[in-house]
Amino acid sequence: MFEIFGIPSQALFGQLLIGLINGSFYAVLSLGLAVIFGMLNIINFSHGAQYMMGAFCAFFLLQYLGLNYWAALVIAPIAVGIFGIVIERTMLQWLYKLDHLYGLLLTFGLALIIEGVFRNYFGASGLPYAVPESLRGGINLGFMFLPIYRAWVVCFSLVVCLLTWYMIERTKLGAYLRAATENPTIVRSFGVNVPRMITLTYGFGVGLAALAGVMAAPIYNVSPQMGADLIIVVFAVVVIGGMGSIMGAIVTGFGLGVIEGLTKVFFPEASNTVIFVIMAIVLLVRPAGLFGRRA
Amino acid sequence: MAQDLAQVETVMPAETERKGHAIPIAFAIMVGLLLIAPYFVYPQIVMQALCFALFACAFNLLIGYVGLLSFGHALFFGWASYVCAHLAKVGTVQLPYWLGSWKWLVIPMPPLPPELAILGGTAVAALFGLIAGALAIRRQGIYFAMITLALAQMMFFFALQAKFTGGEDGIQAVPRGWLFGTFDLSRPAVLYGTVLCIFLLGFLLIYRIIHSPFGEVLKAIRENEARAISLGYKTDRYKLVAFVLSAALAGLAGSTKALVVQLASLTDVNWHMSGEVVLMTLVGGLGTIFGPVAGAFIIIAMQNFLSALDQWVTVIQGVIFVIVVLLFRRGVVGEIAALLRIKL
Secondary structure, three states, rough: EEOOEEEEEHHHHHHHHHHHHHHOOOOOOOOHHHHHHHHHOOOOOOOHHHHHHHHHHHHHHHHHHOOOOOHHHHHHHHHHHHHHHHHHHHHHOOOOOHHHHHHHHHHHHHHHHHHHHHHHHHOOOOOOOOOHHHHHOEEEEEEEEEEEEHHHHHHHHHHHHHHHHHHHHOEEEEEHHHHHHHHHHHHOOOOOHHHHHHHHHHHHHHHHHHHHHHHHHHOEEEEEOOOHHHHHHHHHHHHHHHOEEOOOOOOOOHHHHHHHEEEEEEEEHHOOOHHHHHHHHHHHHOOOOHHHHOO | HHHHHHHHHHHHHHHHHHOOOOOHHHHHHHHHHHHHHHOOOHHHHHHHHHHHHHHHHHHHHHHHHOOOOOOOOHHHHHHHHHHHHHHHHHHOOOEEEEEEEEEEEEEEEOOOHHHHHHHHHHHHHHHHHHHHOOOOOOOOOOOOOOOOHHHHHHHHHOOOOHHHHOOOEEEEEOOOOEEEOOOOOHHHHHHHHHHHHHHHHHHHHHHHHHOOOHHHHHHHHOOOOOHHHHHHHHEEEEHHHHHHHOOOOOOHHHHHHHHHHHOOOOOOOOHHHHHHHHHHHHHHHOOOOOOHHHHHHHHHHHHHHHHHHHHHHHHHOOOHHHHHHHHOOOOOHHHHHHOOOOOO
């Protein structure tokens, strides 16, 4: 065991790892928000609630159908994504021509409904979700003990983020998406079904949130409130990164997670607020966000 | 663009024509109802509703007349409530400052009379409004909402950690004291009169702001900020002043609430409270003068009548949000005004 800046390496790297894990969730969630905002021009306030739904979905699958973590990793995002598509078709699609604020208000209402319903049926306390068999245990790296599941979460989120980036920035489908973000009318005139693309984008963004929820289930307990406070931090992350760039969202998400983890080591009182303070500083120095474009 | 202009030109003369006496009449009806209300409803509930009505009016000044959606107004309401409660109960103020290490600047004070406590709460809310506003107006639209929400959440954590707020317990048993040394606020009738006066003063001040030249510029910013800038208005400055005014009035409402309920707690700074004031304003009607008042009374009444359904109240609030956004975007007062073809 050795020390860095007077802090035992175990504690330092432990918090760094927690920071990376929080960062993965920030990255995946802010990515989903950015994708949805790009196409729908709506800030999805129910993103946190949908993240929570993903975790509950995994819990139900295990509890009632006996389907394990790996199945949940596939089924939960699809199920919650379909839920999102239903919401988009029945509610959100009527708001596109209005001020953006109505989208925020509607999804805020949805978040209240979803979280309220889950809280009434499952109480405020968390439900446990076991770490899958194959990812239990850990590796001793010498300077720290690395639980395999946590390493898996960080790596898998990174892969998901990079795949999303590749799909949007490097494939034909992504090109359509980006074009429709810039000018939907022209893209429609080329025969692309833009409304359907918008619907699927919302489903995809919501699915990403659910995926993060499944990954979070074994780390934090599955609880109705798990998304509510997280989403506000993710909003701050989005303000810091700016929603213009996919890569920006990923980098900001992971970076802020790490900074938050380090704050827990060196100045624990500020760990809850450090991201908001950074947001304030970024607003002073670079109002458009680190990766944002001036609107 | 040409179509927009045509619309504006057809709407404008009609509106000026129908100015009439609608607002004075509605105001008289409102004051009349508020004077007789305590004989029919438990006065404590009416006073609470009045505080929230003022809070919602302050919030509406931003969303309705400048087009800025603040999702963090609980910050001003809740912190003013804490400051007012602390000044009325303890008095002594301790401020942390940095001089190589953290030290406390202690200003010894006796518990303050209610008018000074309310003033203190309002002043702190205005100061926070200045800081939060200066940060938030650096971004437009949807980001503005996210920034205000994030700043409010930050101050929620401060309230959770600060010692004087009493953490989960809050500041309890706040003394009401004697207003100006002559009016005993522990008497229900006096307290009701005081709260009603504060509400009406705040309401009239907002009405005055909206109908001043300053208010006209605010509306211009709401309609088309780029055009307002091109006309030479420093829109950022206008937005900031509006934000500070709104924060101060929200603080006035929060301070008054601390004396009425005799409690300042984390509920008041939580983001749920920010959501609630949005809901009140939305239900009543964004950008109408009487809407927030009606909305506040509707939501408070709902909370009291449905208190048996306790845990379902949030769900019901969510459902109201969805229904209002999808079907009644003008809100109750907005719909009535549209029906009677008047401006309220």
